Amino acid sequence: MGHSMQVKVRANADAAEVRIFANPDVWLEASAVEQLHTTATLPHIRAAVGLPDLHPGRGYPVGAAFFSTGHFYPALVGGDIGCGMALWQTPLKTHQYSAQKLEKRIGSQEGALPEALQAGAYAELNGLLQEVSLPIDASLLASSLGTIGGGNHFAEVLALDHLYEAASALQLSAKTLYLLVHSGSRGLGGAILRAHVDAFGHRGLAANSPAAAAYLQQHDLAQQFAHCNRHWIAQRFLHSLRSEGECLLDVSHNHVLAATYQGQSGYLHRKGATPSDQGIVMVPGSRGDYSYLVRPVAERQEALCSLAHGAGRKWARADCEGRLSAKFHASDLRTTRFASSVVCNDKALLFEEAPQAYKKVDSVVATLVDAGLVELIARFKPVLTYKKGAPTCC
């Protein structure tokens, strides 16, 4: 693994610290670095960290964490409040399931949950919805519960490929399949952000204002809904495989929360940044790359207690089809170098999410290891990546 380079690029005029973690092998877009610095100059921001998956976003970079005092920025969290990764262990024997068999069993996982799961799912949703007023119709929440969504969201069946020394404390089976779910709060987080931006724009909210309290209440509900969504996505996949599973982790990478940094109390924003203080986490590569289960080493404040949330995009979505269509037909993108299957009925998404559009996960994970942020537990390879099935209606 390459030599680590931790770049402390510069301090801004108002003394916000800016740090980027990236070794020389990591693809790093100049525009992403610029976004990180620009965001760091916002009033009240005290520290900004770019993780090795740093890439440009809509105004604010993704793969970054920001600490502020006195005020916080809902716009910095973005629309997919609570988006995160959940990893499940299944009892299914890897050698008994080809990608083709999995694809046949899983079929389409769009639309309403299977009837067998609905009562439990809707009871949980109703429990969440008490007493918080939301800028969205509750019926939409019910219909989106248990759905993956688009963009970079997925559900993936993985096989354990390698165990590292740090695995010894965990009871990981090398012979069974795992299920990784990456999804968020669907329409809810977006509606919360939209309502907030309509009222307040992109400026920060004073920490003790009524508007801040109202936003945080909705934000916390979106976090719970996103968690609940990943749970029921996992349940519906396991149900289709006539199986069950044990949740090993469920960690959000888009949120803002009260925190302290260098003895100051304030707010920690994570925008595509995985917490390093919530136990073991998964750093997924693209659908054509490995994913790593890692243990955060210790509380590392200079990284704002954050890690890369994945490989990170290398190419903008709009560029992918143009770059790849001369060389690859859409059907070529339905299998990977691991001979894993890709279920995706959306042609544009098939190109946008191609492995070539992502950074090499080894460069990202090597940076985290070399910077002393994590130790490796296990490496997984994809067997089937589910992006989007056939439409359920029309």
Add this chain to the structure above:
DNA sequence: ATGTCC
């Protein structure tokens, strides 16, 4: 990211 913006 998005019951996706016209």
